[in-house]
Amino acid sequence: MKNNTAYIRELAALAPIIPVLVVEDVAHAVPLAEALVRGGLPVLEVTLRTPAALGVIAAMATVAGARVGAGTLVTIADVEAAKAAGATFGVTPGSPVALVDACLAAGLPLLPGAATATEAMTLQARGFEVLKFFPAEGAGGIKTLKGLGGPLPGLSFCPTGGVTPENARDYLALSNVVCAGGSWIAPSNLVKAGKWDEIEERARHAAALPR
Numbered sequence: 001m002k003n004n005t006a007y008i009r010e011l012a013a014l015a016p017i018i019p020v021l022v023v024e025d026v027a028h029a030v031p032l033a034e035a036l037v038r039g040g041l042p043v044l045e046v047t048l049r050t051p052a053a054l055g056v057i058a059a060m061a062t063v064a065g066a067r068v069g070a071g072t073l074v075t076i077a078d079v080e081a082a083k084a085a086g087a088t089f090g091v092t093p094g095s096p097v098a099l100v101d102a103c104l105a106a107g108l109p110l111l112p113g114a115a116t117a118t119e120a121m122t123l124q125a126r127g128f129e130v131l132k133f134f135p136a137e138g139a140g141g142i143k144t145l146k147g148l149g150g151p152l153p154g155l156s157f158c159p160t161g162g163v164t165p166e167n168a169r170d171y172l173a174l175s176n177v178v179c180a181g182g183s184w185i186a187p188s189n190l191v192k193a194g195k196w197d198e199i200e201e202r203a204r205h206a207a208a209l210p211r
């Protein structure tokens, strides 16, 4: 578990924001990843929400500097497919035991999802120290993270779900937040329209957020 934590901490240290990506066309993968890396966001979470996602992961993995992970890991088959496609880390919205076991068995470093104290404590007992706080805004946002920080000072979080350019600064200012995830840097409409310059610009702003 030391390795898992070290790997996820290393990713979190690379940029304050992890762009959450929903990509429908494999042809968009390389220019999108290149724009995000150029903009200073090298850690990419490709959600397995589209039929193209595994191909997107494989294509993005060829981009120099990109650290490509798979999000929306929900089933054991997702874990195996993501690993085979070349994902170097995984992200789950929640953390059923069998899913966490599958990631450990696959040797896929994991940012496991948690929304409550019990979920966070269960993961901590298994050795995870950095968790995805999801869905961040829906689960109480900054107030909940502050609350968890009292009794669980050994845990760090990557809040995702409802993080925006407006509230990202406040999340990142919390002592138990190491980075945050969000879809605003590369929303589907900009990806579909091939607006790589606009995405790079959004990435640049996000990469400059203080923490």
Ligand SMILES: O=C(O)C(=O)C[C@H](O)[C@H](O)COP(=O)(O)O
Residues within 6 Å of the ligand: 020, 047, 049, 071, 072, 073, 091, 092, 093, 134, 160, 161, 162, 163, 181, 182, 183, 184
């Ligand atoms: O599919 C997953 O596993 C996810 O990670 C869900 C994402 O966290 C949110 O969809 C991002 O939330 P927004 O930035 O509010 O759009």
